[in-house]
Amino acid sequence: MQEWMEQHNRLQARRQFLKTSGMGLGATALASLLPQNSKAQSAPHLKPRAKQVIFLFMAGAPSQIDLFDYKPQLNKLFKEPLPPSVSMGQRVTAMTKGKEQLIAPSKFKFRQKGEGGNWMCELFPHLSEVADDLCIINSMHTNAINHDPAKTFICTGSEIPGKASMGAWLSYGLGSMNRDLPDFIVLTSAYWTGGTRNVQALYSRLWGSGFLPSKYQGAAFQTSGDPVLFLSNPNGVDSDVRRRMLDTLGQMNRKHFEEIGDPEIQTTIAQQEMAFRMQASVPELTDISAEPQHVIDSYGSEVHKSGSFARNCLLARRMIERGVRFVQVFHRGWDHHSILPKQLTGQCFDVDQPSAALLKDLKQHGLLEDTIVVFAGEFGRTVYCQGTLKHDDYGRDHHPRCFSAWMAGGGIKGGITYGETDDFSYNVAHNPVAVRDLHATMLHQLGIDHKKLTFPFQGLDQRLTGVEPSHIIKEVLV
């Protein structure tokens, strides 16, 4: 199209201007600026092992001790007090402060699965089938003891609101792989089989751009109505009307550009055309009717509900297929302070089959090797009980000192378990993994040196991994 050509020429002219301007920047300085700010997006620091990410975020903090971190020896310690030598005066939340800390062993059974022999919980029958794709990390740890700062931390690398989120960093650092869809899409789930007692609050900051330009922020798809806000033409406007209107609108904008000279007008024209294309590309993306029946079925019965975690997993695969850089799927309701076994069973029903199907489906499409899939909450839960303690009924409080996550695809070793906690799943005993290490490792796989992905703001070269040293978890890489 003509405006694209004009835009392109204009861009070339500006690059030329930058190169030849007498503004003093030497050719070398300029060369170092250009890649960093434009071409860096397609020219990473390292050889990338992956291109895209799906982050399955379990808001509310799933119990590591009931799902991943198998501690059979705790059965002997039912209702025993947690030894002070283990808790070491660790702070607790206001909910269990000053109360007895009595051990609640998990009521769930574990089995070793696959060739790698990962211990899998009975609540994950489908994930057990793909145990050899999973790299389970049992030694995650974080700082905050409350949901909001902890979620903000894992999503943006800082507990303080206002920083850029993971997806925003990636679309800033790696640029776009497609022309018709956002680089970073967020899907929130609208159903929780585990009940809605403790459904977590989310905040748009969790997918915000913070100090980065807002074009990098996540586009949160809606579970009802337009998936992208204001995508549909208003009542009484069809695509013929819209096209006719845009033609005159573009013509007038182009004329104003000639008079005024501001290239921003050309950007406006281009974005209006992009909006028009999105009106076709987004519905195509969210319409699953063309998927083969066996694929739809593999995600489980919930897939037929718009806004279910299952539907969101299927959409995530379709997004990856279409070149979306980062998809973050939120599932809420993992904050099990009481009646944990019942609630956890429901929650796992929601996520087990769909996330297993997602891995298989990605693999089937040849996408898993280029896509990192991460499954994590914001922290773990206490080995000691909160509230009623029976063998088959208990609750657990927040626990930042250890939690579990899994990764798959994208050059991550499958069928292994990394890191260990002590006998009480309380403290990390071996190979600790901080949230920033997880971030650094994800970035590394995508070809980004986490220390070089920076943006100047408030006097600092900000980065996702913050100022503390971070480590790439080399042992989990293929």
Added chain:
Amino acid sequence: MSRHGNESIIEANQHVKSILVVFGILAFPVLASAEQPIRFDRDVRPLFSDRCFECHGPDAQERQGELRLDRADGPDGAYRTLDDSPAIKPGSIEDSLVWQRITAVDDDVMPPPDSEKKPLTASEMEIIKRWIEQGAEYVNFWAFVPPRMADPPDLKNVSWSQQPIDRFVLHRLEEAGLTPKPTADRRSLIRRLSLDLTGLPPTRDEISQFLDDTAEGAYERLVDRLLAKPQYGEHMTKYWLDLVRFADTNGIHHDHYREMSPYRDWVIRAFNQNLPYDDFVKYQLAGDLYPNPNYDQLIASGFNRLHLIIDRGTALPEESFTRNVIDRVTAVGTAFMGLTVQCAVCHDHKYDPITMRDFYQLFAFFNNLDADPETGGRQGSDFQRGLQPPYVTLADDRQIAKLAEYDLRIKQLKTELQRIEKQSKDTSDETQKKAVEEELEKAKQALAKQEREKQTFEATIPAAMVMKERAELRPAHILIRGAYDKPGEEVGRDSPAFLPPMKEMDGIKSRMDLAEWFVAAENPLTARVAVNRWWQQLFGVGIVKTAEDFGARGDFPSHPDLLDYLAVSFVESGWNVKALIKQIVMSETYRQSSDATPDEFKNDPDNRLLSRGARFRLDSEVIRDQVLATSGLLNYELFGMSVKPPQPEGLWETVSMPSSYPRSYETDTGNKIYRRSVYTFWKRGMPPPQMTILNAPTREACIARRERTNTPLQALLLLNEPEYVKSSRHLAQEILADRSQNATERLAAIYETITSRLLDADDTASYLKMVEDLEAIYRNNSALAEKLCEGVTLREGETSAELAAWTMLVSTIFNLDITKTRS
């Protein structure tokens, strides 16, 4: 669509923009190298700060090699000699170890092998070299030295303008070999001024009044008219609310409702009444500490209550307490100091001379709020009203009288109840006892009912959360690594050591003393930071581009003498805000045309030299208000509680907890939904998308400048948002109502109403052709036309196809780049 397609051109264009941002930062020092002596503050300090201060800067903990490059003197200063080698020897690069290190080729020497810093470029080294050769003169950091009034420079061109602002600007332009643009045409001027000063475009009547006023001083009269409008205060307030992160919810955990609207009303009144800025600052920092404070002073002190706050139940109160105070001090730093003081929460600031001690000495002024560190339970009317003590109730006379009535009635009922209770005890007869018990039950119910009614009534009375000092002083400590539970050395209240000291006084310094210190003439930051923000409001970019950071990592001012001139004259005027704004908009610099040729654009890409009038996209609020105002729907009512105009359904539910209050967005009805955007309800967890899509911040942190992007989501919003389409239809119908007008006249009226401009014959033809084509489409598809006209009663002679086509015409003009842009 291709999975591995090339980066789109839109992307690439935006990247060029960000290159220019980087370019702008570097442009000043490098420009200087060609023709001027090197200045430490402008040319060298930014380089040292960027590459060296992390290890050789103000942070004593991290300092390497006993060397700090931010100052010349002292045992670690740049002139110090260690092992017979001076780090920097003025006049000699050979004797300066620093020079040898930065030019060393051996990677083990410099920079440190594990550094991620970009090495110095050849031209940057050249600057350092010339600076050392010219004598390596250190000057104090510009922003920490009180501003001084420089004489406006002599100029080659004496015909342009003799106004001081213009002389400073023209001086820079002449240095760069540029000339200013001619004055913009009158239609542009009235549009620009109206949008900048009131956030609304001029009406057609206002335009013709201005065009007809050919007498001397017409422009100044226009400025005065606009500054006197109540919409001026509303518009100025919009920027202030970003800065102080004003919102209608708590922002953490449940993100419950909170009620702070009296504070917003006070800010609007303060701007409209032109409250001197020093009082404006003092009221907010310490309004509660005036002897017998009036309501305005108390409400303003609510500035200290605008931080995020968690509701009781999960966090540790001690931790919440510390977070609140840090947030409060951070706001003071951003709003009044233009500094990132919060960097010194955990360690001495790496780039600015702000120590942890400095931070916690400020902390000590703000840690003594007489309130719980978390909001209370769900019971009671405070929760319903979004209040947490301390607050003041702002009842009018009628409300006071009614409350007294309730209290009297409740008192009577209580007396009655006591009487019956006594009677019940004294009665032994069974039948009688039963009767008395029934009576007792009735009395209890009556009392409960009355109390409920009082609560319901109370909830309709505005109240304002305020600052209140506890009787007893809370000690403050340096918190080791910023941890709430690791108090270190105790510190007292004091101003930061690198700034002029507070007045000597007996006893403990109060927040009021601190407020006085902020507005003392020798404070180098308060006035500069404020005038720079208003300059930014009027030109799109501040004289200091980083309006939120005047520290070492912020930008050096593009026109330092101009900034100082404005700051000093602002203080001398008695901190007169309207006078300052008027002074700026009266300048020829402000009045320049914003049209430019590609060459002119190249010569001043970001317009930092002010070689043309500013052109930038309007803010979200202004875009929405303009749609409402020009379509005739805007409700001009001032003040009051936040309102909820329509937004897409279900947005809050995707983020709220089931027990969040409120959980669902309940759209207001009637003409409340057409109030100005400054009154729109702001949930921090999910702010209104009409605002955030156009770069409004979430109000979780203090924001001194918004960015401006141009995205497809913005295009979708402006094209499809149902209320914007309804507004288009409303204007179309108003114009069509006059059946005596022909199509050309109608088009002209619509176009001028929205853009303040006139159409030429070619464009008129194009638009009318579009209307004709659209009308044909709608005639052929009457169902479609009727859908667009749903809910509208057509007037006699009107057809739905005609109204639909004209609605789309209005929408087209709303979507023009020139409509959403101030130029």
